[in-house]
Amino acid sequence: MLRRWFENTAFQYAGLLVLIGLAVYYWGWVFDFGYDFDWTVLYEVNKTYGINLGHNLIAGLKLTIWISLISSGIALALGTFFGLGRISHFKPFYWFSTCYVEFFRNTPLLIQLFFWYFALPMGLPADLREMLFEQNFELWSATIGLSIYTASFMAEVIRAGLQSIPKGLLEAAYSSGLSYFQALRTVILPLAFRAIIPPLGSEFLNNMKNSSLAMVVGVAELCWQSQQIESLTFRGFEATTAATILYLGLSLTISAILNMINLRLQLVPPRQRGLAYRISDVFFYPFEKIWAALAHPVHLLLAGQRHRSLHYTPFQALVHRLMKGLRISAGWLFRGAFVAVLLYGLVEAAIGLAGLKWSVVWTNLSTLLIWRFPSSDNPNEILWGLGGLSFSLLMALIAISVSFGIGLVVGLGRMANNRMLCIPCTLYIEIIRGNPLIMVIFWVYFFLPIFIKTYLDVFWSATIALTLFTGAYLAEIVRGGIQNIPPGQSEAAMSTGLNYFQTMRYIILPQALKQMIPAIVGQFIAIFKDTSLAFVIGVLELTFVAQGLNNRLMVHPFEIYTTVAFLYFVCCYSMSLYARRLESRLSPEKVRLQM
């Protein structure tokens, strides 16, 4: 009887409404926050300072959008370059690209930003430094630092997309007489883009969210501005809510555009095109017109070339051969120059690194690794004074194990037919994923205590924030894993009389989990890197300890940040090697496409 009711969609919606009503009633009237909300700070002129703080927030939003757009553009260019490098025959280019990708993917963005902003100028000659400081150095170091980070992820996406193309296609293209660039432009890229664009889109989204970290080098973007309102008026709840909603709006806009692009990539016959397709038609109309206008002259040019006669006069043949020789030698010259520049950079870097005072790092290594474990004289430090790298690892471990449970439940919940499960789970996933981690940390740290009326140690606040954040991502991994299992499996299981839980427990999950393992390890690496963000609330993890050390020693920022980057890298890289081994064991038939 009850089950019949629960299967009724109208009843599910009604239930949801009742739940929302109850929540609103409880938090709105019964629950005592001990805090008077004052939303006027967001739109009225503040009397003390004589400024409308809402305008500051909008200025922050504009800057966030600006940083996101510019860094996405640079990242796409760099990512394509290094993505091609990752499948290149030319070994130095391949090695260089691989080092680039692995290094920047496996160190936290925060450390990279600190490095670009605080350490790099110290290593430059004085006049060059002056020239940099003439510019808006905060903004540019943050934007370019962000692009370099995002580019390393995009390079991998592009490489994977290119390698998803069967090798035979490339061989066919070459044997029909196409050159490298022709094969790339007319055969490989058009096909690869179909595989590349969806994951590339989520990199754009991540890039926007990561722009919130620019606040650590003093860039007044959205997150910074919301913190500014908090510190000027102590209206943290209102300011953070506003920033969260703005971030969510940005994320939703970006995903809407991405979804429309995905829709257009699928070849849908005109009759089956739905409303969403029509909307995307309207949206893309101007872009398609511009594209057509740009493409027209190029087409004409190429068409002219295509109909070119193959019968050369002797003179033409000579010119042709000369040009070909020139092209080949230019290619070799370029390669030689590339190797020379690379070698020069390596030697310079090695000389620079050798000239640093590494003994400082050596004497403080134990501080970086375990802080002052074991010691029990200070009761205010949890876990016997543990800190540094081991603390970061511990946080990541707790977060990934707990969030696995959350991810499993929420991921299944999102796929459920029951609206009462599906809608809340979807909301949780989308709201968390639509916000930068730093906002989630602020929420848990400042506002969770108001709701539960108890105060948590910074370590636990940060770990809870990381867990909630990872949970949303794992839920999507779980959903992807389960949707990969052919539906026949669960139909067969159900028809043998297993119930839902039995089907999941014995049939679906054992298969799906095996496929998910590489993605979960990838998520673990991400969460380990993200522990560096806990420094903003003062958790004694590696970044915070490094900053404290730097603060005390003052004169060795280069040594300390390089060491910290190296420590993060070693951990993340070994994990990603493990993930790759797992992946190749699970799908052994991959062939490396080379161009």
Added chain:
Amino acid sequence: MRSWKWQMAAVALVLVWAQTALAGPTFDRVMKTKVIRAGIMTDSIPGAYYNEKKEWVGMDVDIAEEIARRMGCKLERVAVSNKTRIAFVQQGRIDMSVANMTHKRERDRSIDFSITYFFDGQKILAPKGKFKEHKDFVGQKIATMQGTTSEINVKNLLKELGDPKYETNVISFQKESECFQALRMGRVAGWSTDSTILLGYAAQVPGEFELVGDFFSNEPYGIGLPEDDSKWRDEVNFAIQDMWADGTYKKIYDKWYGPDTPYYFPLTEKIEMWP
């Protein structure tokens, strides 16, 4: 099934515990538990910082310890930053914030303050011999910390001196250490905050930096206390005055700012004494 029950029990236990942890009026709670939770900074030299032995030391730490000792309580140190020190008092997460915080009217609307326990003022730290007076900083970049009164003061100063780009010329960082690094690498021409903090950092590299110009603001430091708990405020005020009366204050002050320290800052004013 068994494990489910255990988990439910654990959840219930957590909920019950959360309910009992409700913060009551501070004075009663402190007297009952004999524990004072004090918010203290971690990167302000010599206010409160981690030294070479990784111990948490500084003037603020000693003051807080002394107040707790006088009340016969144990001190629980909670790390705060310029961002969290007021929010924590508001939320009742700490009983007092001894975190070189200026007593400001805007702040007094949200929390209460003790009597002034330390007198400071704002100055600008700059490379030696490059600047003579405040006017020289017009058109130059100046570092401050986000969410501090010095950020507002320095913007107002530049505005008064006629700098048209005073908004963008002030760069706000998250930590004092970051400001100092920006100054050292020449990204900013000066760093402005309370003079004792500047002295603390300048002493790390003797002879390279100097304070420029006069004080351009008064920064009376008060201990941040929960709003409307006058019994608790009395208790803290009395403790500070007793400290001053029997010379303990001077002893602590000289330990951190005396003539023998690298942060020498003469004690010129007297704290408010009630007969």
